[in-house]
Amino acid sequence: xxxxxxxxxxxxxxxxxxxxxxxxxxxxxxxxxxxxxxxxxxxxxxxxxxxxxxxxxxxxxxxxxxxxxxxxxxxxxxxxxxxxxxxxxxxxxxxxxxxxxxxxxxxxxxxxxxxxxxxxxxxxxxxxxxxxxxxxxxxxxxxxxxxxxxxxxxxxxxxxxxxxxxxxxxxxxxxxxxxxxxxxxxxxxxxxxxxxxxxxxxxxxxxxxxxxxxxxxxxxxxxxxxxxxxxxxxxxxxxxxxxxxxxxxxxxxxxxxxxxxxxxxxxxxxxxxxxxxxxxxxxxxxxxxxxx
Ligand code: FAD
Numbered sequence: 001x002x003x004x005x006x007x008x009x010x011x012x013x014x015x016x017x018x019x020x021x022x023x024x025x026x027x028x029x030x031x032x033x034x035x036x037x038x039x040x041x042x043x044x045x046x047x048x049x050x051x052x053x054x055x056x057x058x059x060x061x062x063x064x065x066x067x068x069x070x071x072x073x074x075x076x077x078x079x080x081x082x083x084x085x086x087x088x089x090x091x092x093x094x095x096x097x098x099x100x101x102x103x104x105x106x107x108x109x110x111x112x113x114x115x116x117x118x119x120x121x122x123x124x125x126x127x128x129x130x131x132x133x134x135x136x137x138x139x140x141x142x143x144x145x146x147x148x149x150x151x152x153x154x155x156x157x158x159x160x161x162x163x164x165x166x167x168x169x170x171x172x173x174x175x176x177x178x179x180x181x182x183x184x185x186x187x188x189x190x191x192x193x194x195x196x197x198x199x200x201x202x203x204x205x206x207x208x209x210x211x212x213x214x215x216x217x218x219x220x221x222x223x224x225x226x227x228x229x230x231x232x233x234x235x236x237x238x239x240x241x242x243x244x245x246x247x248x249x250x251x252x253x254x255x256x257x258x259x260x261x262x263x264x265x266x267x268x269x270x271x272x273x274x275x276x277x278x279x280x281x282x283x284x285x286x287x288x289x290x291x292x
Pocket of ligand 1: 047048049050078079080106107108109110111125126127128144145151152153154159160163166176177178179205
């Protein structure tokens with residue numbers, strides 16, 4: 001079933017993201033996690049695709065297939081165009097069809113840092129070019145990324161909304177957002193995107209903080225801002241990881257309550273392969289949804 005059809009049921013779509021285990025660890029190392037994620041009954045589970053030669057790409061298809069076959073959950077297979085030739089993309093799409101995986105999140109992928117000497121392939125310049133390629137085959141449903149605070153290399157909000165509209169025009173059926181900690185940024189993006197003509201569902205991506213080091217790395221990678229309330233939490237519990245995780249999960253739940261109250265199209269939880277986060281969050285979300 002195509003993910004695009006889920007949004008028509010007029011309820012927030014609740015989904016999860018996982019990443020494949022390292023190739024040498026073996027796929028079965030994530031089965032226990034998936035078993036626990038299955039219990040929370042997500043509408044779909046997305047599987048990241050490691051751009052930049054991380055060596056885990058072929059595990060994405062294997063994991064997406066396991067999610068579908070072993071756990072009976074809809075998988076969303078991420079796919080990046082950086083480091084894949086057009087021919088390689090065709091091969092991957094053929095493999096996805098063969099495996100009956102119809103939902104693909106089409107991304108550009110991160111480019112190597114300017115100072116890097118790493119060589120890389122970029123036959124499709126932007127995500128929109130990959131979206132258009134996948135959309136040629138009506139068997140696929142194509143999702144893409146959106147950025148509540150703009151992509152880190154973008155200069156203005158107008159550029160952000162313009163490129164989002166280009167992705168929709170290329171064939172994107174829905175969008176999942178970059179993680180954010182300030183809901184007002186998400187609402188501003190939704191308003192700006194709708195004003196620019198974007199009509200497809202915009203799903204909010206939420207990630208509870210695991211540690212001070214993790215959040216520092218994330219904000220510099222994706223440019224998400226930290227509201228002072230969250231900075232104060234990190235300051236208060238900085239060295240006490242257990243308390244910090246509890247407090248930041250509460251913060252994420254507050255974010256979600258507010259998003260649901262604003263009638264968001266969906267919430268996508270970045271699980272970081274930690275099922276306990278998904279269990280607590282989904283139990284809470286389902287209660288919230290049944291109350292609204
Ligand atoms: P694009 O939409 O192509 O945008 C990239 C940049 O190009 C932006 O600055 C944009 O403004 C600019 N741009 C776009 N179109 C044009 C144009 N026509 N002219 C000029 N400039 C243009 N990365 C992974 O490697 N693997 C993953 O599994 C993965 N999953 C992700 C999931 C989500 C929900 C999100 C939000 C991101 C994910 N990423 C992943 C990260 C993503 O690959 C990076 O953020 C990447 O830098 C941009 O990807 P994109 O698809 O948004 O690219």
